[in-house]
Amino acid sequence: MLRRKFLLCAALFLFLFYGTAVPLWAQEAATTGIDLNAEAAVLMEAHGGKVLWAKNPDKELPMASVTKIMTLLLAVEAVEQGKASLEERVVASENAWEMGGSQIYLEPGEEFSLKEMLIAVAVGSANDASVAVAEHLMGSEEAFVEAMNRRVQEMGLKHTRFANCTGLPAKGHYTSAYDMAVILREALKYPLFRQLSSIYEYDLRGGKFKLWNTNKLLKWYQGVDAGKTGWTTEAKYCLASSAERDGLRLIAVVLGVPEPRGHFRESIKLYNYGFARYRAVNLLPAGAVVASLPVEKGVPPEVEVVTAERVAVVVPRGEERGFTTTYELPPRLKAPLAQHQAVGYCVVQKGGQEVHRVPLLAGREVKRASFLQQVNRVLNRVYGPGR
Known part of the structure; x- marks a missing residue:
């Protein structure tokens, strides 16, 4: 009887702690043998968002200036959507001037283009420029922070909350390694973000003020082209970065690394692991034409269908063969259609599984044809053109 009770208790214990509810990536992370001092870390492949390695991925931690990835994301989206222009002037307020920590020492009333302000944020990690950008785009830093948190909710992230746009220590300001990897993945979709965060040095104020990128992996590790560092006493050393080699793009996030430059060493360990073990199978480039569909009552009467992004899958080395693509598309579309409107899916399968x-x-x-254009088309079909 005692033996039976012992076995039942043991089985219950194993189920609770090692049952099927444990995510696959967590099981993999427990057996990889990577030794990291970071409090939390994630290695993600950027193509599909799959986590390849993780340590405490959902632990809520301060992230210091890594915050500015979200600041840059909102700014880049505003430019992409036509709500802002890189050439427009941004005027520094007294509130921006009062920011401490990393800064470009803005004076109240000093002006820079939005592009130069964003370079100061991305390269110099300037807190004063971050606030100036936030106020310029949303009217106040508070309104900008509300937009940051709304964006987090839209992305379905559960372990991130922003209290400011700079990363300066504040109550209720935190993220997780997984959430920040997702935020960086979203930012990487914009060429402007990659352009800004890949700048290593920049001359501001006509060469009187030099900016050096705090992300030293841009020079130290082949393929790194984006990311943001962070440090405060509370957050320790943090880094969210991305690297691409042979068509494989990886995202590495490390939070809470205790020693100086440790966030670089820890990220390199993750990249070495990822590039050694995984490969990208690139099936179609972004913008590839896969079909041409008729458009009912459309001008023009048909439209090319293109891929929204590169069609690629990331697999362990040695498992690159056997992938096929099919297209889920209707036989025809209806006008009007906006450029880049979603009309279907490219589905990648292996062994019959998506x-x-x-x-x-x-x-x-594709605009909707006018009444006269539709009548003319009917007449052409009946009598032929030129009648």
Whole structure:
């Protein structure tokens, strides 16, 4: 009887702690043997967002200036959506001037283009420039922070909350390694973000003020082209970065590294692991034309269908063969259509199982034909052109 009770208790214990509810990536992370001092870390492949390695991925931690990835994301989206221009002037307020920590020493009333302010944020980690950008885009830092948190909710992230746009210590300001990897993955979709965060040095104020990128992996590790560092006494050393080699893009996030430059060494360990063990199978480039569909009552009467992004899957080395693509598309579309409107999916399969899907988009705008244009088309079909 005692033996039976012991076995039942043991079985219950194993179920609770090692049962099927444990995510696959967590099981993998427990057996990889990577030794990191970071409080939390994630290695993610950027193509599909799969986590390849993790340590405490959902632990809520301060992230210091890594915060500015979200600040830059909102600014880049505003430019992409036509709500802001890189050439427009940004005027520093007294509130921006009062920011401490890393800064470009803005004076109240001093002006820079939005592009130069964003370079100061991305390269110099300037807190004063971050606040100036936030106030310029949303009217106040408080309104900008509300937009940051709304964006987090839209992305479905559960372990991130922003209290400011700089990363300066504040109550209720935290993220997780997984959440920050997702935020960086979203930012990487914008070429402007990659352009800004890949700048290693920049001359401001006509060469009187030199900016050096705090992300030293831009020079120290082949393929690194984006990211943001962070440090405070509370957050310790943090880094969210991305590297690409042979078509494989990885995202590495390390939070709470205790020793100086440790966030670089820890990230390199993650990259070495990822590039050694995984490969990208690139099936179609971004913007590839996969079909041409008729558009009912459309001008023009048909439209090319293109891939929204590169169609690729990341697999362990040696498992690169056997992938196929199919297209989920209707036989025809209806006008009007906006350029880049989603119209279907490219589905990647292996062994009859779906492993990835990428949206398919209308390659151009298609307007609805006027009444006279529709009548003329009917007459042409009946009598032929020129009658």
